[in-house]
Each structure stands twice: as structure tokens, then as C-alpha cells.
Amino acid sequence: MYLPHARGPLSTALVAVLGGRDLLDETALVREVELIPDDVDLLTDEDVQLTLWVLYELHYRGFEGVDDDWEWDPGLLQVRRALEDRLLAQLRFATAPWVQEALGAKGDVASRLFALTESVPGAPLSSYMQREATEEEFREYLVHKSVYHLKESDPQSFVLPRLQGRAKVALAELQYDEYGAGRPDQLHQALFAGGLDALGLSSEYGTYVDRVPAPTLAVTNVMNLFALRRSLAAASMGHLGAFEATSSEPCRKVAGGCRRLGLPDAVSVYFDEHVEADAVHEQLAFRDICGTMAAARPELVEDLFFGAAAYLVSESVAGQTMLDAWAEGRTSLREEPQPAVEERELETAVAS
């Protein structure tokens, strides 16, 4: 994929550095991050979320024309760390009431995690997709989801070597299923790509990053923040469990929406698959992974709850942002970015 278009000072500096047009001044960038006022909601901040998204993507497939070794550049890691610490502080604060409630509740950790997924309020996005969404809104929904689903389950693969025993085995079982259980055509990423293709949308990795707003990027950024930091492995697994535990019922509704709109089977097949798969995965994640981690190291329990609550909060903001846009009769996507000046000049030169 190509580097996305910048959305503010941080991402402008980062894109210029990765594009080879500027030198990295990590001290200045870290200072800029530290100067972000405390009352800024980072989950909806376009510049912050795009900057994080680009930094995380260096760990996956990288960008056209960008040296892969930027992945481990100490200066960029310093900038990422500064952004992550700010985001972590906001997430810890926002989730504290539910984390405290879960810590004080009775029962085993798995049942408390399931209860937590019922108590954090979510946006009624799947009900809307089931009953009301227009075909155009449905296409937008898939565009938002493509940012994660085209690399579905990849972040959690980073956590596998950080788990032991039964928890590791359960995550491997879960991931094997996500990765098609030995059948390349059943790779969940490929199933989702098939749905995009069937609707004439692009299934090319990263195509729509420029079109989605901060809250959608934040969903994957929070996931990557937890998955890539070993010290947050428990948060990552709590996050995974909450994702899976709030998937079967919504996917059933979304699949119903596909049929209501008469969309091709290639679209609904992805959601149908997840109704069944995630009913298994939520049990594996909360009982075999989180339960085992909690039994082995009770000090991890708080982060298991934190990760779960952080997922629910970030997903709710992303979903509500879509619903608000549609309620006001406007698109939930960002405008197609205008080509940068030098690209325009190049196009004119080629055309003439």
C-alpha cells in the first residue's frame, strides 16, 4: 500500500520522513505529543490515530517505497511510545468504572469477563445494519471494517510466543480457525475480501485507510497497542475475548441485513461464518486463555478486564460515529483525498 495522506502536524511530519522528504526529529515530535492538551479525545483525533496507524503498519506489510527497516527505528519507536502512553492513560481512565466493577464482582474470571461485555454500553450498529441500513451505508460499513478485517487476527499472532501452556494452545487453536483451519479459501481475511469484491469494492490491503475517520483507525490501533507490547499481553487477550464475545449475535444481525438488502452471498458468508466461529472463540478466549492466565498470574486480572473494556469503548465510539453520520444523512467516510501538488504535476506531465 501507499503512504496515506497526512491529517495534521504529526502525520505530516511522519509521512514526510517515511517518504524520504525530511529527516526525523523525534525530540520535536515527542514534545508535540506531550503538548497535546489533556482534554483532547485521542480516540477521535484524526492526526493522532493516523500517525499511530502508520507506525503500526510498519510491523505488518509496510508501504510502497518505504524502507522496511523503519520498523525498528529507535526514533520512531520513541514517538510511538509517547503517543501510546497518552492513549493508554485515556483508556485506563475511560474504562476504570467497569474495570473496578469487574474486580469487585463475584465469580470466576471468565464469567466476570462475559458480564463485563454485557455492562459496557455499545452502539446499536448491528441492529441498524440488520433493519435500517441502505445498501450505500452497508458498503460504507464494509469499507470501515476492511481496515481491520483484511488483516484479521494478525495482531494476536504477535502474542502467541508470550503465552504459556493451555493459554498458548487455546490461542493457537483459535488462530488456526481464523486462518482457515488448513483451507486457504476459508482464511477469514480472504472471506472478507470476497465480500468486498462481490460488491465491486476494493479488496486491496490498505486501500481505504484514507477514507476512514479516526475512531475506525483507533479500533485497530488499540488492538496493536496491546498486541505488540509484551507487558500488555493480558490486555490483548482480554481485548480479543471481548471482541469475540460481542461478535456472534451482531454478525447474525448483519448477515440478516445482507439478506434484507439482497446482497450477494459472498458478503453474508463472512458474517454467517462468524456467528458460528465466534461462539467457539469467545469460550476459548475467556475461559482457556484469560482464565488460564488469571490462574497462573492473578496480578494480570486487572489488565484482562482493562483490555476487554478498552475494546468495548473503542468499538462503541467507532460505531456511534457511523450511526451519527447516517442519522444526519451524510456519509460516514472521509472525502477522497486530493493528490498532493507534486503528484498532480506528475499526472499533468504524463498526460501531456
Place this chain on the structure above:
Amino acid sequence: MTAAPAERRPVVVTACPDGPVLVRGADVVQDADGASHAVTRPVVAVCTCRRSGRMPWCDGTHKAVERAKRRKEQQGG
């Protein structure tokens, strides 16, 4: 050296409180009507609340059943 015949992995069934039973290592699950359903994933969740829309597999409906039960208790209590 001849390879020993592959040992069949035992089928393991795990009950989840208020949820499905997880089955590992099975090839086929037979439903209440005697129909056979091939197992295509490493672990399957078999419905125990009998409300699933995708029998014999769990589709998460037990949570809606539990929610309705809790609401009723709250209203009744």
C-alpha cells in the same frame, strides 16, 4: 524403520457454564433428529440451550436467553 500407526486423538468434550459444550477431535455431530453434521473446525461449540438458529451449533443465543431471564428477575424482584 516403519512408522507406528497414527494414534487416534481422543474426543474431548468440555461443558461451559451457562453456555455450549466444546467438542474437540470429533468428525461428526449428530443432532436430536438423527441428522449428521460434519465437524469442519478444530473446536466446535454444540448448543445446549436449544435456542440456536444454527443447530446443532451454538450461535450465542443463550446470552439473549440469559439477558431476558435477568430482566424478568429484576422486574419480578
